[in-house]
Amino acid sequence: MNSKRKGSAGERELCALLQQAGLAHRNDQMYTGGVDNPDVSFQVGGQTFHVECKRTEKLSLYEAYEQAEHDANGHAVPVVMHRRSRKPWLCVMRLEDWLKLVGGRTDV
Numbered sequence: 001m002n003s004k005r006k007g008s009a010g011e012r013e014l015c016a017l018l019q020q021a022g023l024a025h026r027n028d029q030m031y032t033g034g035v036d037n038p039d040v041s042f043q044v045g046g047q048t049f050h051v052e053c054k055r056t057e058k059l060s061l062y063e064a065y066e067q068a069e070h071d072a073n074g075h076a077v078p079v080v081m082h083r084r085s086r087k088p089w090l091c092v093m094r095l096e097d098w099l100k101l102v103g104g105r106t107d108v
Contacts, residue, residue: 003056010055014081014089015040036073040081044101050076057084065092077101 018024023042039053052068059082068078080092099105 006055007053010083011039011053013055014051014053014083017089018042035071036075038068038071038076041076047101048076049079052078052080054080054082056082061092 015024018040023044024040038050040051042049042051050068050072052064052071054064061080064080064082065078068080072078077093077097079097081089082092083089093101
């Protein structure tokens with residue numbers, strides 16, 4: 001499978017998992033990515049999350065996060081979700097954003 005097809009399949013897979021959890025909503029421009037157009041998005045507690053989906057064997061984590069941060073354009077919380085072949089999905093976000101999500105103290 002080529003990398004573009006693998007990436008698109010990963011976005012569909014992740015979106016389906018988030019939809020099953022009652023989080024993600026599909027939109028007309030799904031799977032195109034870019035500024036203010038995430039690979040996948042969802043809302044929790046009125047906060048929008050901009051997901052950069054990476055379905056690859058090797059990941060440059062900070063590059064992926066910086067892409068999510070740039071594309072979120074200050075309008076959403078940037079998140080990277082990544083999966084290797086035959087491995088579970090992982091979710092990466094700033095600790096400060098995660099603490100806000102779970103209701104923890106953010107002054108740490």
